[in-house]
Amino acid sequence: MTVPAAEVAAAVADAHRREWGFVLAATVRVTRDLDLAEECVQDAYAQALQTWPERGVPAKPAAWLTTAARNRALDVLRRGSRFDRLAPMLVMDDVEPAPADGEPDIPDDRLRLICTCCHPALAPEARVALTLRLVCGLTTAEVARAFLVSEPTMAARITRAKKKIAGAGIPYHVPTAEELPERIEAVLAVVHLVFTTGHAAPSGDRLRRGDLVERALDLARLLRALLPGDADVAGLLALMLLTDARRATRVDEGGELILLPDQDRGQWDAAEIAEGVALVREALRRRPPGRFALQAAIAAVHAEAPSWNGTDWAEIVALYDVLLQLYPSPVVALNRAVAVGFARGVEAGLTELDALAAEPQLATYGYLAAARADFLRRVDRIAEARTAYEEALVLTSNEVERRFLERRLAELSR
Amino acid sequence: MSEYLILLYVDEQASAAMSDADRAELLERHGAFQQKHGEAIRGGDALQPSATGRTIHTGDGGVGVTDGPYAETKEALGGFYLIEAPHLDAAVAIAADVPAPNGGVEVRPILVLG
Numbered sequence: 001m002t003v004p005a006a007e008v009a010a011a012v013a014d015a016h017r018r019e020w021g022f023v024l025a026a027t028v029r030v031t032r033d034l035d036l037a038e039e040c041v042q043d044a045y046a047q048a049l050q051t052w053p054e055r056g057v058p059a060k061p062a063a064w065l066t067t068a069a070r071n072r073a074l075d076v077l078r079r080g081s082r083f084d085r086l087a088p089m090l091v092m093d094d095v096e097p098a099p100a101d102g103e104p105d106i107p108d109d110r111l112r113l114i115c116t117c118c119h120p121a122l123a124p125e126a127r128v129a130l131t132l133r134l135v136c137g138l139t140t141a142e143v144a145r146a147f148l149v150s151e152p153t154m155a156a157r158i159t160r161a162k163k164k165i166a167g168a169g170i171p172y173h174v175p176t177a178e179e180l181p182e183r184i185e186a187v188l189a190v191v192h193l194v195f196t197t198g199h200a201a202p203s204g205d206r207l208r209r210g211d212l213v214e215r216a217l218d219l220a221r222l223l224r225a226l227l228p229g230d231a232d233v234a235g236l237l238a239l240m241l242l243t244d245a246r247r248a249t250r251v252d253e254g255g256e257l258i259l260l261p262d263q264d265r266g267q268w269d270a271a272e273i274a275e276g277v278a279l280v281r282e283a284l285r286r287r288p289p290g291r292f293a294l295q296a297a298i299a300a301v302h303a304e305a306p307s308w309n310g311t312d313w314a315e316i317v318a319l320y321d322v323l324l325q326l327y328p329s330p331v332v333a334l335n336r337a338v339a340v341g342f343a344r345g346v347e348a349g350l351t352e353l354d355a356l357a358a359e360p361q362l363a364t365y366g367y368l369a370a371a372r373a374d375f376l377r378r379v380d381r382i383a384e385a386r387t388a389y390e391e392a393l394v395l396t397s398n399e400v401e402r403r404f405l406e407r408r409l410a411e412l413s414r
Numbered sequence: 415m416s417e418y419l420i421l422l423y424v425d426e427q428a429s430a431a432m433s434d435a436d437r438a439e440l441l442e443r444h445g446a447f448q449q450k451h452g453e454a455i456r457g458g459d460a461l462q463p464s465a466t467g468r469t470i471h472t473g474d475g476g477v478g479v480t481d482g483p484y485a486e487t488k489e490a491l492g493g494f495y496l497i498e499a500p501h502l503d504a505a506v507a508i509a510a511d512v513p514a515p516n517g518g519v520e521v522r523p524i525l526v527l528g
Binding site: 088091119121167168169170171173175179 | 416418499500501502503504505523525526
């Protein structure tokens, strides 16, 4: 039996994208060491590229890869070359006995892996880096590119984090029921950060980084599968789907920014919207509703509105009111102020925005200046609008956003 | 199993100003903590105020001795517990039970030299 090379390459790439975290999580159980596990998993994928053309792509690629990686790990451990290592072994709870006969049952250890990567004892930027590297299988170079740091810097960050896991005794286990809500919150914060970094790249020449958005959606779907009853997981997945559903309409053919009022709603992804709306309904059933569920509910109102003018702004303001009350933040207050401008008139919106001018956290946040500029333009306060656009321009590092603001500024002069 | 040191930092001024009744209650709470986590506790003590300390600085070919703590801070090391725990999460859970009315506690893994 021979399988065409292209077919094997595609199967291995697919397994890399879908199963890396599963294979690694199961291999860590054997190695009790993250670095060794990574090496063995890498070997297993290389072995697949060699073996699958002759023997065919296995029915369960993840199981095949896990067995290969674990065998490799046992081999290395048996040879003892790793016993004189300095790093302490990962702390792990009981390993269940292997089944007596038949196909070995590989436990799904991905929740352990994710919770270890996102442990609160690790620095937030280390959590993101470890998750992308260990759960998603990104290379250090890819993780470095995602967060705009050099590869040596990212390599050092990842090494430091792994050392801390072993040295401090951060356990490779699923947190207790008592700890779980707080720990899942930390995991969701990581997923959300990966998503927002991809959705509106903080700098660079493109608005959207599709690779990061896809990884964030993969992670959220994985969490949804592992924790189907968790309302916060449902809320975050809903928020990401409803936001990403607009991806085709956020820039024009020339890569220029198109804002929500001018987007072609017919091109929004109907399947993602339907999935997102169903998840929002489920997430909102929990009282009090979670932060992501409320944000997703706002995105759902936009997604289901027939047009910008047909948007239920009163409903959006009401949702922001709840959000601000339960999870106060200056950025939420800013978004609420903008919604007030559309629900009750530009003057009312400007009054709300001006009240936020003294907020220190918003002092360097370009979207406040941009929102003020837009409202001032609408009421023909041209000189003030110009100043506000200029302020927003100073505060953005994204090339697409910068060109948009420059266009608006030029239009004022006409 | 690993060892962790729980460091108790206290605001010494607030500590000194405590009433006898409050001080007795704090001792009682430490007693309750020690009872609850007796199996994990390997040692521990309270310290005299930092002003009673002497600090020895070495280096540059000489040894200098000064009065007081190594670093002058509002919250000073006031005591410690040495505990044994299976992992960091368990150590943090134990440390969260340490009574610390005038400050907070820090958990540090003990370095094991391989």
